[in-house]
Amino acid sequence: MSATIPDREATDLALGLAVRAPSVHNTQPWRWRSADSGVQLFADTGRQLIVTDPSLRSLVVSCGAVLHHMRAALAALGWASTVDYCPDPHDPDHLATIQTTRRPPTDADIELAAAILLRRTDRRHYLPKPIPARYLRSLAAQVSARGAAVRQVPDTLLPRLAVPMQHAVAAHATDRLYQEEIARWSGRDRFTDGVPSRNAPAARPAGEIPVRTFADPALLDPANQPDAAKWLVVGTTRDDRRAQLRAGEATSALLLTATELGLATSVQTEPLGVPDARQEIRTGLLHDCAYPQSMVRVGWSSRGSAPLADTPRRPIDEILEV
Structure with missing residues (x-):
């Protein structure tokens, strides 16, 4: 029987790309959990910007960005995905569960994942x-x-x-x-x-x-x-x-x-x-x-612009619960 859930190695590889997603003030306000039901995404409300984002709206939008990055990374690794949004009415921090099935990646999948490595936030003119x-x-x-x-x-x-x-x-x-x-x-x-x-x-x-x-x-x-x-x-x-x-x-x-x-x-x-x-x-x-x-x-x-440095990222072990 073929696997329907990525193993730890694949999950770590996908998360290594996903966490490059942009987030408000680069707070990276997300937590992930690998479970039998799929890969689960949670809001990390302990990283809320109380003054900048009092309603948590930007935090949730940031989590949406990492959700898309994760799906793009999984697709490049051979995992098609569907999403169950806000699956637990008793836990508003449980934002999504990604369910996966095996599928060979397309050229478009690989190119989109490659763009994750190239994208930078460029605040210059x-x-x-x-x-x-x-x-x-x-x-x-x-x-x-x-x-x-x-x-x-x-x-x-x-x-x-x-x-x-x-x-x-x-x-x-x-x-x-x-x-x-x-x-x-x-x-x-x-x-x-x-x-x-x-x-x-x-x-x-x-x-x-x-x-x-x-x-x-x-x-x-x-x-x-x-x-x-x-x-x-x-x-x-x-x-x-x-x-x-x-x-x-x-x-x-x-x-x-x-x-x-x-x-x-x-x-x-x-x-x-x-x-x-x-x-x-x-x-x-x-x-x-x-x-x-x-x-x-x-x-x-600008052609005269220096290459942008990577912004820092939290280690995978800090955001993933297995």
Whole structure:
């Protein structure tokens, strides 16, 4: 009888790729359990960002991203998967169970898993080089295939996007607890989680759309012109945990597909943790038809940009229970 559950070696290999998924402040707020019913994903609420993410929304979206990364890794190792979302009504932290069956990997499976190794969060400026329309259609197709929707913000509406982002930055600039939380989760002493100085550029010049600023930024940004990133807003028609998980999966698929296409990406969520700013984005850009769950900057990195270092990751033994 052929196995229907990956053994420990395969699970460790898959998790080694999965944990490279992006997460809010690189908190990696997930736990995994290998059981007879399948590989189970749990929220690690002990790693919640109380000020940045009081509702746990970004934590759940982050878990959705690692869920998609895990499925992509399993597929490349020869395991097709299905997901039972939020399977235990008595345990809200049990977010998903992955059930697997043997299936030879396709070329597309292997290429997607390879993109996991290549993807980096690039917070630097992007070049004013057009992105082919077919690339943007490919990204949108990946999002819609996972039950979410995406809107590219037209250049004419970028000022409308800038307003809630500026509101969030202004609110956080005077919030002592937020500043203390950022200091705990970024800087020069991050070795297993958080955002290290080497991955964080300095704050944007006045007049540009701001992005989140971390402690002790040390990443050189060679761009000598305004940021030419395209902005994509990923949203869902509902705002429950299942929808947030699917948004995380959709965001992961978008990022990996963009990486395959040679594009640079960076997830930006600062205004989505500020209720008024999030509502501004929902109304002003999504016309109250969807709840914004993540925002992605996408574009071309500068030829003068140095390669980005890996961000740190928690050891597998710390997040996996067998």
